[in-house]
Amino acid sequence: MVGPTDDLDLIGRRTAQRACVVRALIDHGGFVGARALHGILESQGARVGLNTVYRTLAALVGAGRADVVRDRGGERLFRHRPFPEHQHYLLCRVCGLSTPVDSEAVESWAERVAEASGFAEVEHTVELTGLCPRCRSHPTY
Amino acid sequence: MVGPTDDLDLIGRRTAQRACVVRALIDHGGFVGARALHGILESQGARVGLNTVYRTLAALVGAGRADVVRDRGGERLFRHRPFPEHQHYLLCRVCGLSTPVDSEAVESWAERVAEASGFAEVEHTVELTGLCPRCRSHPTY
């Protein structure tokens, strides 16, 4: 299989700005807020409007190429998702380090609850937060 | 057992405004946004500031007498919690109907993940949303 389905192909036209945003998101590795990502792009000299950052991230989420979580303040944090599977993360509250977790158990639990409830189109959000080993031994506060 | 530990006792001084907010929250039964609750109070003729609604709800949450979830728009929705146990809900996206769900499985899963990860102070948020049977058969959109 060739390297075909580029993220950019999934979200509309190829533009320099979108390429920048996607690249920055991938490079960042973990979860980032839209504003923070915009800041990173600015510091790299990329001239991309905040608006475009928001739109691109929304498009990625819509295409299933990014995950979203809410931090405590209600801000949305985005993370690139190379594979199309539904995924959950354990996120460090201090440094933002995120590690995917095995979600089998919740998935099947959610399905079971959905069936038993009589509800339709049940979606679930699972967010785990904590202090990663590094931040744990190296308290910055 | 007497009706002892009143919600109001847990959050500071007893004031008419707080009593109104707590009463309205309990009467509402399901999840409500702060602004919506404020609207309900106004329509009842209760003169309570929006600010006070926010503060009272925050105090209830702090005392463990209310649960919070975020709706899709990021708004916080509150629900009175008569018992001190940690609880998860299945929430209707259309009418807001909420039903507590058996959360044993997620709880133990979350614990297991926490232990395996090396993270400390792991907290979890689980939100299930769907269409309740009523809204399902009675599409309003």
Place this chain on the structure above:
DNA sequence: CTAGTAGTGACAATCATTTCCATCTACGGT
């Protein structure tokens, strides 16, 4: 009853996100 502190509320401030809209550009057709 009185003092003192916690609570209140109108208003302004904040903060993330969205909308507007005038301008620009990628790209399929020629």
Place this chain on the structure above:
DNA sequence: ACCGTAGATGGAAATGATTGTCACTACTAG
């Protein structure tokens, strides 16, 4: 390669939830 146009951009303004400010009020201990 050139064009037309739908789609994309970005700056400014709007929105909407939530929080801060601060003068004023009213519980409650003493």
